[in-house]
Amino acid sequence: MFFSKTLAIAALAVTANAAAILKTRQSYLTGTQTGDGTFYTPGLGACGVTNTASDLMVAVSETLFDSYPGYNGANPNSNPVCGKKIKASYGGKSVTVTVEDRCTGCAETDLDFSPTAFTALAAESVGRIHGMTWVWA
Numbered sequence: 001m002f003f004s005k006t007l008a009i010a011a012l013a014v015t016a017n018a019a020a021i022l023k024t025r026q027s028y029l030t031g032t033q034t035g036d037g038t039f040y041t042p043g044l045g046a047c048g049v050t051n052t053a054s055d056l057m058v059a060v061s062e063t064l065f066d067s068y069p070g071y072n073g074a075n076p077n078s079n080p081v082c083g084k085k086i087k088a089s090y091g092g093k094s095v096t097v098t099v100e101d102r103c104t105g106c107a108e109t110d111l112d113f114s115p116t117a118f119t120a121l122a123a124e125s126v127g128r129i130h131g132m133t134w135v136w137a
Helices: 002-029 062-067 115-119
Strands: 033-039 057-061 085-090 093-103 111-113 129-136
Touching: 033 115, 057 062, 057 085, 062 093, 085 111, 093 111, 111 115
Parallel strands: 033 111, 057 093
Antiparallel strands: 033 129, 057 111, 085 093, 085 129
């Protein structure tokens, strides 16, 4: 009897934890997000598109990319997040970018911009911007 109750309590805890994780993971689908912004020199991205430093594009975190609704993990080129538009803002400036890549070093709501997109928000010499906000455009 004790074992059955313990097992039932453990199952409820796992279910509640899974629901909390799903809610957290999907919280980036609506509303304003806050994170850090960085930049890199793009090339062939996870979405299968080759970009240059002058393209207004962005890489989203691997957490966001890999758990985006509708993505089955089989072919990153077919991820529904690819091609989505994001409006990022920092210091009174904004830029609209297209999701073309996956950032393995980013926290969940961080964005890694092409150099041109980053400089629309801050000088490259800054390197990393903290407190950048973004929404799906």
